Structure formats: structure tokens, C-alpha cells
Amino acid sequence: MESYMMDWALMLLRWVHVITVIAWIGASFYFVWLDNSLEKPQAPDLLQKGVDGELWAVHGGGFYNPQKYLVAPKTLPANLHWFYWESYSTWLSGFALFVALYLMNARTYMIDPQIYPMTASTAVLFALGFLASGLLVYEAICRFSGQKPWLVAAAMTLLITAASYLSTQIFQGRAAFLIVGAMLATMMTANVFFWIIPGQRRVTAAMRAGEKVNPIYGQRGKQRSVHNTYLTLPVLFAMLSNHYSMMYNHPMNWLVLVLMMIGSVLIRQFFLLKHKRKINWYFPLSGVAIMLAVFIWIAPRPASVQAQDAEVPDDARMLALLQTRCTGCHATQPTLMSGPPPKAVVFESEADLRKHANTIFIQVVQLKAMPLGNITQMTDEERALVARWFEKQKL
Numbered sequence: 001m002e003s004y005m006m007d008w009a010l011m012l013l014r015w016v017h018v019i020t021v022i023a024w025i026g027a028s029f030y031f032v033w034l035d036n037s038l039e040k041p042q043a044p045d046l047l048q049k050g051v052d053g054e055l056w057a058v059h060g061g062g063f064y065n066p067q068k069y070l071v072a073p074k075t076l077p078a079n080l081h082w083f084y085w086e087s088y089s090t091w092l093s094g095f096a097l098f099v100a101l102y103l104m105n106a107r108t109y110m111i112d113p114q115i116y117p118m119t120a121s122t123a124v125l126f127a128l129g130f131l132a133s134g135l136l137v138y139e140a141i142c143r144f145s146g147q148k149p150w151l152v153a154a155a156m157t158l159l160i161t162a163a164s165y166l167s168t169q170i171f172q173g174r175a176a177f178l179i180v181g182a183m184l185a186t187m188m189t190a191n192v193f194f195w196i197i198p199g200q201r202r203v204t205a206a207m208r209a210g211e212k213v214n215p216i217y218g219q220r221g222k223q224r225s226v227h228n229t230y231l232t233l234p235v236l237f238a239m240l241s242n243h244y245s246m247m248y249n250h251p252m253n254w255l256v257l258v259l260m261m262i263g264s265v266l267i268r269q270f271f272l273l274k275h276k277r278k279i280n281w282y283f284p285l286s287g288v289a290i291m292l293a294v295f296i297w298i299a300p301r302p303a304s305v306q307a308q309d310a311e312v313p314d315d316a317r318m319l320a321l322l323q324t325r326c327t328g329c330h331a332t333q334p335t336l337m338s339g340p341p342p343k344a345v346v347f348e349s350e351a352d353l354r355k356h357a358n359t360i361f362i363q364v365v366q367l368k369a370m371p372l373g374n375i376t377q378m379t380d381e382e383r384a385l386v387a388r389w390f391e392k393q394k395l
């Protein structure tokens, strides 16, 4: 019952998280598109009002005519809509999920003693340390190279590469990917919380007080918002790819993550330019080329070569093997984790083995996702045994 309640809580939380992400990233995509698509107005009355860019769009049965004022309109409207809860609720729901899924199950989902042995509380500290120190380094990068976009891009690539490498040397691949994603997502929300919104508050306060508006606040906000645009696809990739062990279980998983992120930024760049009616195929083609290279590079090799005299285990031998490596979790009463057996998969009889033969082969031989975090230290020879047992099933 307890784990049933927990599953509901997690399901609702994940649902809320995805909804808030859509609201935030959707609004962000829209405003980036809008900003890049605006045209200088011609009409004298618009120029007179201080309109710097405008656009006509048709959507959902009506025509829209957004106008952008730089730095601000001459008088503030009484009713001004702000965009920040989308971002804050994304971070809050994401952090809650991170705590409930990972930090509270550090032993199962974060620690791999073969990568880096540590206690659960150390793992939690390291994970929080990643989020905090990522933010500090990012702030330093913005301060010291803020005016030079190429320098920021180079420094960010270095920071993300270093973070990916470090986290994969400390955590299970899956947690490592998620932590890099959470680190970048924290920077994005911090941009909204510490820079974009406070800047807008200063501008509106100055206007209400009838003072001159300092354009620096708008410029700073714009810079952070541009950074967020480039971080969007990498963050989404880090969040989703941790469901695919072909990505996070590769021996050089940090490089897989970095390359896929770079590929996604190149594709985003194409769309950003396209909004400005500049078509540059170099960007998406190189993005896709990078991803294609990763696809070829990490493709699974055909399951272990069959030596002529290699042992082909029978079902009893296989059951004995899985009972040393798997039933800590996959039994009616798991001992290595709390709650019911994961995905209701148990290995308690030879019939169980035959029932799950296909997924066992996929999880153990092809993906190497099981045993989870290789907590029970299954060897490559044992994986080869599973492969030969599976081949025999097919005969």
C-alpha cells in the first residue's frame, strides 16, 4: 500500500513537471520566435508611440498584432502580465522529483560501488554540490565574458564537458545524466529568478516613479534569456536520455552526453536564424552528422562470440546465476530495495526465466542496464553465459 501511494505521488509529480515544462519552454520558444521575427514598423503613429518592432500573426480564429517597445512604453499599462511561475514551478516540481526518485533512493539509483564507492549521504551532498557549484561557475562566466557570446559559448562547453565527465566518474550513468541536466536547468531558473525578473521589476519601478529607465536591465535580462534558449534542448536531452541505457551505460557516456548536447545546440541555432529569415543548412547538417556519428559509435556489437566449447548453461544453471545477481530486487520480497519487485519481474522458478527470456537478454546483454547500477557486480563472463543461454532458447 505504501509503495502504491508513493507511485501515485510520483506519477502526479511527474505529470505536473511535464506540464510546467511545456508551459515554460512553450512560452520561451514563442517569445524567442516573436523577438526574432519582429519587423520595424512603418506607420508614423507606431513610431511616434515608440514601437521598435511589430508582427502580424493568425492563430486560433483571430489575428494578433504584438508590438515590442524599446526600452519601454511611455506609460505603463495598468494590467501587465508577467512570466515567471512557469519557470519557478518547473524547477520546484523537478527538484521535488529529483529528491523523491534519486536523493531518497541514493543506494539504488545513484551509487555504483564500481564507479565510486560512497555512502548515501555523500552521494546526496555531491549531487547538491553539483547544482550549486554549476551555478557559481556559470555566474563567473557571465561576469567575465558576458559581452562576448563566443567566449560564453566556449566556456559553457568546457563547463558542461567537465561536469559531465565528473558526474559520470561519481554516479551511476543514469543519475549522472540527470544531475548534469538538473545543473543546467537550475542555471536557467536562476536566470529568471535573479536576473530577468528583478531587472523587469527595476524597470517598472523606475517608470512608475517617473525616472529615466536604465537600459542595462533590459540588456542583462536579454543576455540571460538568450543563454536559456541555447540550454533548452541540451537540458531536455539530459532529462530524457536517462531513460535509455544505450546512452548512459556506455563506457564513455560523458562524451555521448556532450556530443548529443552540442548536436542539439547546432539544430537550435538553425531555427534561431530561420526566425530571422536566414537559412543556414550548415548548422542542422553538422548537428545531425554529430548525432549520426554517435549512433554508429555506440551501436551494440553482436552478442559475444560463441566459442565452440563454451558452456551453454541449462535453465537450472541460469536460475542459480540470477539468484545470486538479481533476486535481491527481483523476488516477491526484495532485500536490496524496499517495496514490491520492480516491474513485477521475479526470478523464482525456471518458468519465470522462460517468461522473461527476451527482456532478460535485452537488459543484461544488450543494454547492460541490469543488475541496476551493477550493484551485485555481475561479470562480463556471466553476461556471456546469459547470451548463450538466450541463443539456445531460440533453437
Ligand code: HEC
Pocket (backbone or CB within 6 Å): 108, 322, 325, 326, 327, 328, 329, 330, 336, 337, 342, 343, 345, 356, 359, 360, 363, 364, 370, 371, 372, 375, 376, 378
Ligand atoms: C538493485 C536492484 C536490482 C537488481 C539487482 C536487478 N534489477 Fe532488474 N530492475 C530493477 C528496477 C528498479 C527495475 C525497473 C526499471 C528501472 O527502474 O529501470 C528493473 C527492471 C528489470 C526488468 C524489466 C525491464 C522492463 O523495462 O520491462 C528486467 C527484465 C530486469 N530488471 C532484469 C534483471 C536481471 C536479469 C537482473 C540480474 C542480472 C536484475 N534485473 C537485477 C532493479 C534491479
